Amino acid sequence: MKRILAAAAALLLACGLPARAQDFPSRSVTMIVVFAPGGATDVLARIVAEHMTRTLGRSVLVENVSGAGGTIGGARGAQAAPDGHTLTVGSLGSHSAAPSIYRNIAYDPRELQPIGLIAGTxxxxxxxxxxxxxxxxxxxxxxxxxxxxxxxxxxxxxxxxxxxxxxxxxxxxxxxxxxxxxxxxxxxxxxxxxxxxxxxxxxxxxxxxxxxxxxxxxxxxxxxxxxxxxxxxxxxxxxxxxxxxxGWNAVFAPRGTPAPVVARLDQALRAAINDPAIRQRIEGLGSIPAAPEAQGPEALARLVRSEVDRWATVIRAAGIEPQ
Incomplete structure (x- = not known):
């Protein structure tokens, strides 16, 4: 009897996760920007957040959490519940170079769940x-x-x-x-x-x-x-x-975010970046919207891995001391 109940509980749990993912988002989504308002990361995040709000059917609200080269906001986003309702918009600095600069950084950008690249800057x-x-x-x-x-x-x-x-x-x-x-x-x-x-x-x-x-x-x-x-x-x-x-800016979710939620967020971000009106706004600011082959979680994962290695070398060569 105990085995039957355990199997039933496991089945219910397995069935529940996709159901919750299908219902995503169930409330507004917070998009943490790791720098103060007015910079490139903030401007690009607000452009895509506005479009993603329409696609997801829930508000995508930008919250600026600045300090320590973006790593305070990066840590807040990394430690959020992995349910897709908290995202982080990071940069080359906060999400590739930071591990070589901050000894006590509270996250490894390579271990986050990538959603997608917004633009080159x-x-x-x-x-x-x-x-x-x-x-x-x-x-x-x-x-x-x-x-x-x-x-x-x-x-x-x-x-x-x-x-x-x-x-x-x-x-x-x-x-x-x-x-x-x-x-x-x-x-x-x-x-x-x-x-x-x-x-x-x-x-x-x-x-x-x-x-x-x-x-x-x-x-x-x-x-x-x-x-x-x-x-x-x-x-x-x-x-x-x-x-x-x-430089570049990209969207991340916490590690462990369910795959169906990641797929939904990926789809919403791609819809924003590939909208001609949004591309025109990004290009009008002198930035380069992510090309189709550079979009999506896998492409961003490759970019972050390569950039972490590259900037570790540059930082050592430039004599920048870890903090």
């Missing part, structure tokens, strides 16, 4: 609009003549912006007075307010400000100019040809 090196340097070569001459005096804002140690400017300093031999913020948005605000000299800023946060003339781009870290900011020279034109850098 080209990078701009910007200065306050009244900065005396008009070109990158003029800026480098000033920086070399004044080591440690030019201020450079970033989104926190281990963030994509921090890594981008650490690589820039490594390649050019300049030294900045580096100022960490709780996200890219606050750093950009201080460049616009002319409180900080420079920053490495991802396209969704850089392009609107550069276009508006509230800060100036000295280069885009790519071999060619960005079509949404055609007045900004490429890295090659600016005389720093090896400075090629692109």
């Amino acid at each position: 080209p990078l701009f090196f910007v200065v306050r609009r009244d900065h005396p340097a008009q070109t990158m070569q003029e800026f480098l001459a000033m920086a070399r003549a004044n080591p440690g005096r030019i201020t450079n804002g970033h989104a926190g140690i281990g963030s994509t912006n921090h890594l981008a400017c650490a690589l820039f300093q490594h390649l050019t031999g300049v030294q900045f007075n580096n100022i960490p913020y709780r996200g890219e948005g606050p750093a950009v605000n201080d460049v616009v307010a002319q409180q900080v000299d420079s920053a490495c800023v991802l396209a969704p946060a850089a392009v609107p400000q550069v276009t508006a003339g509230t800060m100036r781009g000295l280069l885009t870290a790519a071999a060619a100019r960005n079509p949404n900011a055609p007045g900004v020279p490429s890295a090659v034109e600016a005389g720093v040809p090896d400075y090629i850098f692109q």
